[in-house]
Amino acid sequence: MSPEGWLPDRVSIGALTKTFPPELVDHVVDTTGTREIRRRLLPARLVVYFVLALWLFRGRNCGYGRVLSKLVDGLYHRRRGRQLLDGVLDPAGWVDAGQGRRWRPPNISNLARARARLGADPLHMLFDAVAGPVGGSPDGAAGDPVPGVFCCGLRVVSIDGSTSDLPDTKENAAFFSRPTTDARDGAFPQVRWLAAAESETGALLGATFGPYTVGEQTLARDLLAALGPDMLVLCDRNFLSHALARDVLATGAHILWRASASFTLTPIEVLSDGTYLAVLRPRRKADGPPITVRVIEYTVHTSPADSAGEEQTSEVFTLVTDLLDPEAYPALDLACAYPMRWGAETVIGHHKTDMGEGMPTLRSKDPEGVAQEMWALFAVYQAIHTLIGTAVDATGIPPDQISFPQALTAVTDTVTAEFPPSRS
Numbered sequence: 001m002s003p004e005g006w007l008p009d010r011v012s013i014g015a016l017t018k019t020f021p022p023e024l025v026d027h028v029v030d031t032t033g034t035r036e037i038r039r040r041l042l043p044a045r046l047v048v049y050f051v052l053a054l055w056l057f058r059g060r061n062c063g064y065g066r067v068l069s070k071l072v073d074g075l076y077h078r079r080r081g082r083q084l085l086d087g088v089l090d091p092a093g094w095v096d097a098g099q100g101r102r103w104r105p106p107n108i109s110n111l112a113r114a115r116a117r118l119g120a121d122p123l124h125m126l127f128d129a130v131a132g133p134v135g136g137s138p139d140g141a142a143g144d145p146v147p148g149v150f151c152c153g154l155r156v157v158s159i160d161g162s163t164s165d166l167p168d169t170k171e172n173a174a175f176f177s178r179p180t181t182d183a184r185d186g187a188f189p190q191v192r193w194l195a196a197a198e199s200e201t202g203a204l205l206g207a208t209f210g211p212y213t214v215g216e217q218t219l220a221r222d223l224l225a226a227l228g229p230d231m232l233v234l235c236d237r238n239f240l241s242h243a244l245a246r247d248v249l250a251t252g253a254h255i256l257w258r259a260s261a262s263f264t265l266t267p268i269e270v271l272s273d274g275t276y277l278a279v280l281r282p283r284r285k286a287d288g289p290p291i292t293v294r295v296i297e298y299t300v301h302t303s304p305a306d307s308a309g310e311e312q313t314s315e316v317f318t319l320v321t322d323l324l325d326p327e328a329y330p331a332l333d334l335a336c337a338y339p340m341r342w343g344a345e346t347v348i349g350h351h352k353t354d355m356g357e358g359m360p361t362l363r364s365k366d367p368e369g370v371a372q373e374m375w376a377l378f379a380v381y382q383a384i385h386t387l388i389g390t391a392v393d394a395t396g397i398p399p400d401q402i403s404f405p406q407a408l409t410a411v412t413d414t415v416t417a418e419f420p421p422s423r424s
Helices: 014-018 022-031 044-053 064-086 108-118 121-130 170-176 216-226 242-250 331-354 367-395 404-415
Strands: 095-098 101-103 154-165 190-198 204-211 231-235 254-258 276-280 291-298 317-321
Touching: 014 367, 014 404, 022 044, 022 121, 044 064, 044 108, 044 121, 044 367, 064 095, 064 108, 108 367, 121 367, 154 216, 154 331, 170 367, 190 216, 190 331, 190 367, 204 216, 204 367, 216 242, 231 331, 242 254, 242 291, 254 331, 291 331, 317 331, 331 367, 331 404, 367 404
Parallel strands: 154 231, 231 254
Antiparallel strands: 095 101, 154 190, 190 204, 254 317, 276 291, 291 317
16 A cells, blocks of 8 residues: 555555455445545544554553554654655644645544544444355355354354443443342443354354343344354353244244253154154244244263273253254254354453453443444454454364464554555
């Protein structure tokens, strides 16, 4: 990229610019009506890149000013150096920014106001534009399938969620609420979020969030648009209900969900492989007809490394699926696929540790800022996994052998790379 021209338009976010090219960012800005009316120190495209970069640099010494410097210093100081050589160095820090205009790094309050002007919609639309699987397709039509991505010809997708602490402001507390006990309220308001992830690769198909008081089953309905035919959706025991199963099946996806010990599943027919059929009944007639499901019950047996040790047996796992044919969908294959659900826990861990290092709470002090920050988190996370998917295609290395923290480090290193000289 040439260092010439209007300086804010020259800024990129290193390797992630491949996933978020200027044309895409300009499109979401124009579509959401957030384009600046006049040339500012912080035009909308630069602010979008700045908000994304806030998730690349999360250490305790990475405030607004430091993050912006990662984006603009290479260009800005090159132009300051040119001024110095020309003997016209501006003591106020202004540089020739191209197109007959001047520019200098804005202060922190300018950055905060620019985030508020931009809002959450552009980041939401940006995530929607990049979300999707990266593990190929079973027939090779969209690239060779990544091992472990499919089970019985179905793409394995996990849904799970978590919560994140927010700054303790009146606005955040009023909108998002906070956990409470009989003894006291929690220290921070919390946002509850949920993601649908390709189990083997961790790529996000969809994501959503809401107040802490909104349950995961309710939030899961926001993910229905990300699901579709030829998918096998894995969920833990907190999700099983007739209503949610009905809605997920209506998308064309299939379910493989764990049932809690207290969930009643009365056998109506035992199948040839020892699994049995049961019925999920609606609470009300208006909720639709009953759903016939197949129930798979199994235990896991483990032996210690010392062969003299005693074999250990797990609790009984009970899985519920709409895949009723035991020959087409063997119980052992499905039982072996269910542990892939813990891939969603890895997604959560990357957010909680790798991308949140040194910053246990989000930055935003109001709900709109929180929404902007959450969509930026999902977008950056997905962009990194898109790059990992490219590496998988190029090298054939399984995605679970590519370190997410190292990929994150590699991406952040490219943000501060020098710009190539102009070739014009």
